[in-house]
Amino acid sequence: MTEHDRPLRFAVVGAGMAGLLSAIKLREAGCTDVTIYEKADRIGGTWRENTYPGLSCDVPSHLYSYSFELNPDWSHQFSPGAEIQAYFEHVVEKYDLAPLIRFSEDVTSLAWADGRWHLDTAAGHHDEADVVIAATGVLRVPRYPDIEGIDTFAGACFHSARWDHAVPLAGRRVGIIGTGSTAVQIVSAIVGEVGHLDLFQRTPQWVLQQPNPAYDEPTRADYRAHPEKLEALHKGLSQLFAEGFANAIVDADSPQVQGIQAACLANLENNVKDPELRERLRPTYRAACKRLIVSPDFYEAIQQPNASLVTDPIVAVEPGGVRTADGTLHELDVLVLATGFRADAFMRPMQIIGRGGVTLETAWTPRPEAYLSISIPDFPNLFMLNGPNGPVGNFSLIEVAELQFGYILQLVDQLRSGACREISARADVLAVFEAEREEAARHTVWVTGCQSWYLDDRGIPAVWPFTFDRFRAEMAAPDLDAYERA
Numbered sequence: 025m026t027e028h029d030r031p032l033r034f035a036v037v038g039a040g041m042a043g044l045l046s047a048i049k050l051r052e053a054g055c056t057d058v059t060i061y062e063k064a065d066r067i068g069g070t071w072r073e074n075t076y077p078g079l080s081c082d083v084p085s086h087l088y089s090y091s092f093e094l095n096p097d098w099s100h101q102f103s104p105g106a107e108i109q110a111y112f113e114h115v116v117e118k119y120d121l122a123p124l125i126r127f128s129e130d131v132t133s134l135a136w137a138d139g140r141w142h143l144d145t146a147a148g149h150h151d152e153a154d155v156v157i158a159a160t161g162v163l164r165v166p167r168y169p170d171i172e173g174i175d176t177f178a179g180a181c182f183h184s185a186r187w188d189h190a191v192p193l194a195g196r197r198v199g200i201i202g203t204g205s206t207a208v209q210i211v212s213a214i215v216g217e218v219g220h221l222d223l224f225q226r227t228p229q230w231v232l233q234q235p236n237p238a239y240d241e242p243t244r245a246d247y248r249a250h251p252e253k254l255e256a257l258h259k260g261l262s263q264l265f266a267e268g269f270a271n272a273i274v275d276a277d278s279p280q281v282q283g284i285q286a287a288c289l290a291n292l293e294n295n296v297k298d299p300e301l302r303e304r305l306r307p308t309y310r311a312a313c314k315r316l317i318v319s320p321d322f323y324e325a326i327q328q329p330n331a332s333l334v335t336d337p338i339v340a341v342e343p344g345g346v347r348t349a350d351g352t353l354h355e356l357d358v359l360v361l362a363t364g365f366r367a368d369a370f371m372r373p374m375q376i377i378g379r380g381g382v383t384l385e386t387a388w389t390p391r392p393e394a395y396l397s398i399s400i401p402d403f404p405n406l407f408m409l410n411g412p413n414g415p416v417g418n419f420s421l422i423e424v425a426e427l428q429f430g431y432i433l434q435l436v437d438q439l440r441s442g443a444c445r446e447i448s449a450r451a452d453v454l455a456v457f458e459a460e461r462e463e464a465a466r467h468t469v470w471v472t473g474c475q476s477w478y479l480d481d482r483g484i485p486a487v488w489p490f491t492f493d494r495f496r497a498e499m500a501a502p503d504l505d506a507y508e509r510a
């Protein structure tokens with residue numbers, strides 16, 4: 025920041041992983057006029073909202089950490105959700121972010137007028153900012169299944185992201201709808217406690233068996249004493265993920281994808297004893313087509329004597345339980361909806377009005393688009409972290425957000441230096457980018473014969489379809505010609 029820089033006011037929406045990152049990086053860059061708006065009364069985003077039993081991050085903890093705040097004390101290779109929440113709370117304290125955060129302030133509208141964003145919250149607070157950072161998260165809005173009679177269920181029924189901890193599970197009959205990453209973690213965690221568990225599977229999943237060893241105290245002490253070892257570990261994992269997974273996943277026939285397929289198949293063949301159950305668990309599409317399930321022990325859990333895999337389609341929910349197409353009523357005390365999220369919500373339902381009165385709803389009809397998932401034409405000085413069509417899935421979204429924020433800061437520099445007062449992606453550049461993105465997306469493993477939350481309404485993956493190396497290269501420096509500057 026130089027004395028000639030134009031002072032800018034920043035509003036960051038969301039005090040989750042990406043919002044906290046934004047505030048830290050803005051302050052580091054000398055931008056101190058920052059307010060973070062948080063709808064809840066605590067920080068944490070997805071790690072605050074999700075508290076279901078077995079919650080953990082299936083990206084290694086030493087990778088799922090800010091690169092500038094590595095944690096020598098992670099308990100496990102894949103640490104539990106509560107520990108991740110505690111890590112972000114520690115970050116807030118260490119970086120003294122609490123004074124920047126306005127809690128219980130749900131931003132309901134943003135309007136661009138007179139060269140600034142006018143922001144309003146549900147609680148009636150009004151603010152104006154030169155720049156808005158939308159750090160509202162990806163999988164935030166629960167998707168409830170449209171099943172006949174679901175409201176008539178007499179027991180407790182809740183979505184996995186709205187876990188009701190007041191409901192006892194011990195010895196009770198629990199049903200779980202869904203077989204995504206969430207359901208798989210819940211099954212392993214609760215099968216030993218419940219009386220009976222019914223897992224309602226609509227589509228089988230490929231499961232990669234991945235042990236989850238604990239870090240012992242000598243290892244953690246070694247990381248504390250040698251931060252350079254921790255840095256090397258973080259770098260090594262990042263490289264391993266990029267080369268072994270993120271670069272390869274976009275090529276359905278890459279040796280890495282074939283290796284993943286072979287490992288998942290071996291897990292199924294070796295670890296499910298009953299041939300009939302094994303066939304019901306066998307997917308008919310390719311591994312990594314849906315987001316890959318990573319679990320140390322899902323097959324072991326579903327083979328417990330008190331667990332049943334229900335594959336007959338659900339026809340209705342009744343007061344007593346779930347009725348399947350074969351006529352059986354699966355009697356339940358508790359029904360968990362591990363049915364996923366509306367992946368296309370992003371900042372919505374916030375009302376956002378850009379330049380010339382254009383609404384985000386209009387700009388995002390028929391579907392959300394953003395240049396490099398960061399900037400939307402006619403929405404100047406509004407930048408998204410983990411926005412539409414970015415790298416999501418089996419990725420460290422922290423690494424993605426850090427790369428994106430490095431890019432955003434360079435756009436912000438244009439505003440600070442006075443080179444321009446408004447900056448947003450050019451509509452023609454976005455159209456060319458989207459055409460190339462869609463074409464590449466049609467050749468990825470995500471379109472090899474499965475349904476998933478990656479796919480848009482046309483069945484085209486709404487994610488980054490290029491290599492992670494290309495993502496890194498794009499994020500290194502913006503091509504300013506791609507931007508309309510005024």
Ligand code: NAP
Pocket residue numbers: 080081082083163169170171184201202203204205206207209224225226227315338362363364365417418475477
């Ligand atoms: P999901 O992957 O979208 O899975 C939803 C599940 O619900 C699917 O099995 C789906 O079946 C089923 N389902 C939905 N509606 C249904 C209906 N009406 N009847 C029967 N079944 C229905 O959701 P998720 O498991 O919550 O995971 C979402 C994402 O969150 C993950 O892909 C991942 O990105 C993230 N996540 C990450 C971690 C982690 O450790 N990092 C952990 C949990 C979640 P179909 O397959 O047939 O559609």
